[in-house]
Amino acid sequence: MKYATEFRDPKAARALLARIAQVADAIGATREKPVHIMEICGGHTHAIFRFGLDKLVHEGVEFIHGPGCPVCVLPMSRVDECVEIAERPEVIFTTFGDAMRVPGTRKSLMQAKAEGADIRMVYSPLDALELARRNPGREVVFFGLGFETTTPSTALSIQQAARENLPNFSVFCNHITVPEPIRALLDDPHMVLDGFIGPGHVSMVIGTHPYDFIAQDYGKPIVVAGFEPLDLLQSVLMVLDQIHQRRAEVENQYARVVPEHGNPVSLAAIADVYERRPSFEWRGLGEIDASGLRIRAKYAAFDAEEKFGVGYAAGPRHVPEPEGCACGAVMTGRIRPTACPQFGQGCTPDMPLGALMVSSEGACAAYWQYGGARGREAAE
Structure with missing residues (x-):
């Protein structure tokens, strides 16, 4: 099973763990606290726990779990707006399955569906496009949610809808970008971070250079990583080596998948369809400047915010976390x-x-x- 078993080899893992321990000990000789490494991607968090890497690595290394995924950072107000759109009788609301059970202040999309709203889970925005073609008398709305990983597919779907002139298709755009919240975390005086494990899937689209500011402005190392155990262990070692050698660079452990300058076709589609919002609310982080994307004016006919007067088109609204939720x-x-x-x-x-x-x-x-x-x- 190429590119899976090769990266789960126990002998290679033991060798990497021994090297991690050696470098961590060397770093520990000059400081009391462990090295805090934040994995930004939730896929990495699950891999760390699935393979027990948090228990296997040297005690001088501590994983800090970052923003994780777009569903995790989605503010409750945006869920409320999804429900508001979905409950309109003329709307077929489409979404990826992992957003269905996220609670809003009144209900989740799953609960709205149970109460009669026409909400359908799809695997791609292209599925929503096909629904729009088959249901010309209904408004089909796709919940555009995700980091840079899923942004190109939504952009390409909007371009296709424009070519076909599908007036009953629109996107409720909640696409967000990764570099800006990292800067917000680094600016937080309460955060103690020594280095980062960079997201592999996001970096397939944007490349490695958007992270240059982490090393250049903050003096912190970041290593873009794959998702297998040896990927993550090697990335931890690369971060530790940088810290031990007193250098800060952007390195690419996942070079077999991630190109330095990203995917030019995807980046061109994103640039054509979207522009930066002045700010966007992240759950747990608040409003972050230029961290969200909105649909450009030339594609306004496919912008659900404009079509239904919700979201930032109606003015931002903050909803506090449920009592006791951390x-x-x-x-x-x-x-x-x-x-x-x-x-x-x-x-x-x-x-x-x-x-x-x-x-x-x-x-x-x-x-x-x-x-x-x-x-x-x-x-x-």
Whole structure:
């Protein structure tokens, strides 16, 4: 099984772990606290727990779980606006499945569907386009959600809708970008971060240069990583080597997939369809300048915000977290999921209170799924 078994070899893993321990010991001789490495991507968080890397690495290395995934950082107000659109009788609302159970202040999309709203799970915005073709008398809205990984497919779908002149297709755009929240985290005086594991899938689209500011402006190393155990262990070692050698660079461990300058076709589609919002709200991080994308004026006919007068078109609105929910603190690495008073009590996969327990890449879901009884007992 090429590119899977090669990156799960136990002998190679033991060699990397030994080297990590050696470098961590050398770093530890000059400092008391462990090296704090933040993995930005929720896929990395789940891989770390799935393969037990958090228990295998040297005690001088501590993983800090970052923003994770777009579902995790989606503010409740945007879920409320999705429900508001979906409950219109003329609308067929389409979305990826992982957004269905994220709670809003009144209900989730799953609950709205159970109450009669025409909400359909799709695998691609192209599925939503096909629904628009087949249902010319209905408004088909696609929930455009994701980091740079999913942004190109939505952009290409909008371009296709424009070519076909499909007036009943629109996108509720909630696409967001990764570099800006990293800068916000680095500017937070309460964050103690020594280096980063960079997101592999996002970097396939944008390349490695958007992270240059992390090394140049903040003096922190970042290594773009793959998702197999040896990918992550090698990336940890690369971060540690940079720290030990007192250098800060952007390095690409995932070079077999991630090109230095990204995917030019995807980047061209993004540039054509989207422009930066002045700011966008992130759950747990608040409003972050230029961190969100909106649909350009030339494609306004396909912009659900403009069509239905919701979202930032109607003015931003902030909704506070549910009482006792610590998603924001978990997402920014301030506390572990088990430190949230609701973990395993008021918030479980069956009855989630926050997005981090819902999302397939959420940190709370990872602790619950791979932490076993110990993870749940820690909350009791």
